[in-house]
Amino acid sequence: MAGNENSGGMRPTAPQNNPANVSATGGNGQSGQPKPGYTGFAYGQNGALDAQAGAAKMQQAPTPTAAPAPASMASILGGLMPLDAESQDSLPISDGVDTGRGRGSSALPPSVNGDTRITENIDLMKKYLPDLLDAARLPGAPDSYKRLVNYVKARLI
Amino acid sequence: MKWVENNFFDHLDKFGNSLGYDNFGVAVCLSMVPWESPQDRDVFIMTLTGEDVKGGEPSTFNPGSAVM
Numbered sequence: 001m002a003g004n005e006n007s008g009g010m011r012p013t014a015p016q017n018n019p020a021n022v023s024a025t026g027g028n029g030q031s032g033q034p035k036p037g038y039t040g041f042a043y044g045q046n047g048a049l050d051a052q053a054g055a056a057k058m059q060q061a062p063t064p065t066a067a068p069a070p071a072s073m074a075s076i077l078g079g080l081m082p083l084d085a086e087s088q089d090s091l092p093i094s095d096g097v098d099t100g101r102g103r104g105s106s107a108l109p110p111s112v113n114g115d116t117r118i119t120e121n122i123d124l125m126k127k128y129l130p131d132l133l134d135a136a137r138l139p140g141a142p143d144s145y146k147r148l149v150n151y152v153k154a155r156l157i
Numbered sequence: 158m159k160w161v162e163n164n165f166f167d168h169l170d171k172f173g174n175s176l177g178y179d180n181f182g183v184a185v186c187l188s189m190v191p192w193e194s195p196q197d198r199d200v201f202i203m204t205l206t207g208e209d210v211k212g213g214e215p216s217t218f219n220p221g222s223a224v225m
């Protein structure tokens with residue numbers, strides 16, 4: 001006996017087998033009560049059971065609540081001290097910065113304001129130059145070392 | 158006395174030429190490190206600069222060169 005095409009079984013084209021058929025709300029969008037669709041009970045009882053199931057109170061999924069609104073910028077900055085506020089020495093706390101009513105970066109000491117590497121290099125060159133010259137005169141001193149010593153000498157002249 | 162490897166002046170030759178003359182102060186400080194061997198020092202320089210070590214090698218030493 002040939003089987004009926006619509007007799008059930010696994011159909012690859014059935015909607016439940018289509019991966020694209022996914023609820024956009026992830027299951028949270030379902031509303032209302034489920035209707036079980038009772039069958040097989042005595043005549044007239046199927047509808048009564050459906051009505052009873054529909055009337056039963058079911059717990060709803062929690063509704064996501066919106067995040068609290070961020071505090072305004074004014075309230076965030078309200079507790080901060082302005083740059084022009086005076087510090088204990090009657091100077092604004094912005095003193096040394098190129099903004100506000102302070103003196104600006106010109107008030108900073110040279111060691112903070114400038115690159116001290118050149119100064120340190122010169123000091124080291126002065127300190128070591130006599131010994132560097134003596135070593136440069138040793139037999140077998142490489143040319144690269146002599147060029148370095150010549151550079152040091154030229155910087156100090 | 159003659160030029161020898163693995164002393165302060167040899168280290169200064171390698172660090173000064175590898176790091177550049179403008180970094181003379183750094184080269185002096187690194188030359189004071191008691192390096193285990195010239196090879197250890199050269200590995201450090203190559204790691205630091207990503208280039209070969211610059212400076213004199215024993216085979217290129219020229220006793221006839223003069224300092225200004």
